[in-house]
Amino acid sequence: xxxxxxxxxxxxxxxxxxxxxxxxxxxxxxxxxxxxxxxxxxxxxxxxxxxxxxxxxxxxxxxxxxxxxxxxxxxxxxxxxxxxxxxxxxxxxxxxxxxxxxxxxxxxxxxxxxxxxxxxxxxxxxxxxxxxxxxxxxxxxxxxxxxxxxxxxxxxxxxxxxxxxxxxxxxxxxxxxxxxxxxxxxxxxxxxxxxxxxxxxxxxxxxxxxxxxxxxxxxxxxxxxxxxxxxxxxxxxxxxxxxxxx
Numbered sequence: 001x002x003x004x005x006x007x008x009x010x011x012x013x014x015x016x017x018x019x020x021x022x023x024x025x026x027x028x029x030x031x032x033x034x035x036x037x038x039x040x041x042x043x044x045x046x047x048x049x050x051x052x053x054x055x056x057x058x059x060x061x062x063x064x065x066x067x068x069x070x071x072x073x074x075x076x077x078x079x080x081x082x083x084x085x086x087x088x089x090x091x092x093x094x095x096x097x098x099x100x101x102x103x104x105x106x107x108x109x110x111x112x113x114x115x116x117x118x119x120x121x122x123x124x125x126x127x128x129x130x131x132x133x134x135x136x137x138x139x140x141x142x143x144x145x146x147x148x149x150x151x152x153x154x155x156x157x158x159x160x161x162x163x164x165x166x167x168x169x170x171x172x173x174x175x176x177x178x179x180x181x182x183x184x185x186x187x188x189x190x191x192x193x194x195x196x197x198x199x200x201x202x203x204x205x206x207x208x209x210x211x212x213x214x215x216x217x218x219x220x221x222x223x224x225x226x227x228x229x230x231x232x233x234x235x236x237x238x239x240x241x242x243x244x245x246x
Contacts, residue, residue, distance in 0.1 A: 019046040020203045023098035025089075025106035026053050030060015031188065032104035032125055032195050037067060039196035045203075050096045052089070054108055076108060083113040090117035100202055103157060104195065112159050121202065122157035125195045127187050129153060129169055134162035139184045142174065150174050150183060152191045154198045156209070167207065167214045170194045 014020050024033050033051060040047055051064035051071045064071050072092060079085040085108075093101060094117070103124040128138040130153040142150045151171040156164035170190040174183060201207050201216075208217045 014046070014204060019048055020100070021048040021050070021096060021098045022199070022203070023050040023052065023093055023096055023101045025101065025103050026051065026058060026060040027055050027107040028058055028060060028105055030058065030063055030105065032102075032191055033060050034063060035192035036102070036104070036196050036199060037069075039200075043200070045200065050093075050098065052092065054085075054106070060105075082109070082111050086111050086114035087117055090114050093118050093120065100199065101157075102195070102199060109161055110157070110159070115159050123154055123167065123198065123202065124157045124162075124164070125191050126153045126155065126162055127184070127191065129171065130155060130162055130166060139180045139187065143178060143180065143183065147174055150187060152187050152194055154194055156214075165209060165212050165214055167202075168194055168198050 022036075024036065026033055030051075030053075037049075039045075049064070049069040051061060051069050053061040053071070053073055054076045056073065056075060058073075061071055061073060074085070074089055074092065076082075076085045079088070089110075090113075098120060101118075101120055101122040103122065105125075126134070126138075128134070128142065129149070129151045132147075133141050139150070149171045151169055153169045154167045155162070156167065158164040170193070172183075172186045172190060198207075206217050207214050
């Protein structure tokens with residue numbers, strides 16, 4: 001994520017010259033949402049935002065309102081079933097018609113009802129090097145297993161939790177001095193760099209999915225430094241080092 005934001009940067013045009021609509025789903029503090037927003041501001045990317053939270057006390061939702069972004073609160077506790085919540089969420093997204101939906105710390109498992117009612121592209125940021133450690137408590141499980149590397153993954157969302165095609169990964173080394181908090185903080189720092197890169201690439205139509213694998217569609221020479229990608233970053237069998245994400 002860029003360190004400074006240039007308020008004078010002119011909005012960059014997307015393919016076909018139209019602003020992109022981005023829906024971000026959160027549950028808690030929304031640090032990845034903030035990373036997305038600050039990156040978009042830094043690079044002058046024209047976006048229409050919708051931020052949806054499923055928890056009333058979400059810090060991220062309050063932050064989004066303070067930025068003047070369109071927001072919606074959809075409490076899962078107001079619904080008798082997961083399916084009822086998912087049907088309402090799908091309807092809300094259909095009305096907004098996003099070019100992309102990003103799950104950024106959205107702590108809900110989406111059911112088949114959601115996918116039956118919303119077919120738009122959806123990605124998720126997960127704090128592990130999938131397929132290792134799907135689900136929760138990823139840092140503690142990695143430390144317990146004594147792994148040498150850990151990291152973050154951006155993947156397409158499918159009905160099978162944390163099993164969609166991988167778009168990109170970033171790796172961090174694991175130290176014997178690490179605990180959950182220290183390791184999690186380093187992984188989160190990588191998430192804040194990785195998620196914006198992949199999001200902008202998708203919104204620019206720079207990636208293609210073929211035979212279950214994501215790859216770059218075209219050269220990135222027209223993008224400013226920080227929005228350029230290494231081809232291996234999007235190969236499911238390889239990971240990118242932090243040095244590859246500038």
